[in-house]
Amino acid sequence: MNNDNNSPLLLEKFLPYRLSYLSNIVGRRLATIYSEKFGIAPPEWKVLAHLNRFPDISAAEVADKTALDKVAVSRAVNSLLDKGLVERSYAREDRRRSILNLSDKGRETYNQIEPLVRDYESVLLNALDDEEKQDLDRLITKLTGRAEDSSSD
Template sequence: MSDTGVLILEEFLPFRLSVLSNRVSSAVAKLYEDRFDLKLPEWRIMAILGRNPNLTASQIVDISRMDKVAISRAVKRLVEMERLTATGDPQDARRQRLNLSDEGWKIYDQIVPLALSVEEKLLAGMNEEERAALHTAITLLDRAAAKLD
C-alpha cells in the first residue's frame, strides 16, 4: 500500500461530479435529440447565443469550457441546419460572428421551458435554503477549479 492512502473513487468529488454531469447530460441530450434533432453541444451553443448574441466560436469555447473541435463541429452543423447564422467579423476576417437564425429562435423558445422543467425536477427535493447552499457550493467549486487551470 502506498503512503498516500486509498482513493475511494465513488466518494471522490471530481468523479462524483463527472458521473452526475454525465447522468443529467444523457437524459437531457435524449430529450433534445428526439424532439429537435439537436446534440447536446449544439443546444448549449444555442443557449449561450440566446443569452449572448453575436459571439465568436472562441468566445463560446471560453464560456462553455467545451472542446474547441466539438464547438466547431456543432457550429458547422447548426449553420447547415439554418439554426445559426455566421457572418464575417468586420474587425477580423478570420472570425465569424454567430447568432440564432429565425428558425434557431423558434427552437430556442420551445426548449427553454423544457430545460427549466428538467432543472426544477432536479431541485424538487430541495427547499430554498438547500437550493441556495447548492448554488453557493457550485460557485465556490467553480472558482476553485478555475485556479487549477
C-alpha cells in the same frame, strides 16, 4: 469524500468522480429531451443556449463560455449552420473573425427547448428545500471558481 491520502481511492467518495457521474446522468437526460424531438446534440444545445444569451460572439468565445474544446464547438457550429439554426457573418474590422447568431429558426427551436430543460431542472431541484438550493448554488460557484483558478497552474 475522503481526504486521507493513506487509504485507497474510493471513486464513489471522490469529488471529481461524483461530479462527473452526476453531470453524466443529468446530461444524458437533457440530451434525451432535446435530441429526440429536435435532433440537437449536447454541444449544439450549449452553443444554441449561449448564442441566445450572448448574440454576436465568435466560436472561440462560445468555447470559452462553455468549457468545450474548440473542435467540439466548431463541429456543433457547422452542424447548426447546416440545420439553419445559426447564421454566421464576419467582422468588418477582421474578416477572419466570424460572428455567430441564432437564425429565426434557431431562436424558435431554442424557445421550444428552454421550457423543457427548465422543467427538468425543476424536477431535480425539487429534491432540495430553499436553503439547500441556495447552499448548492453557493458551493457550485465556489468550486467552479477554484477549478478555474487551478486550471491555469
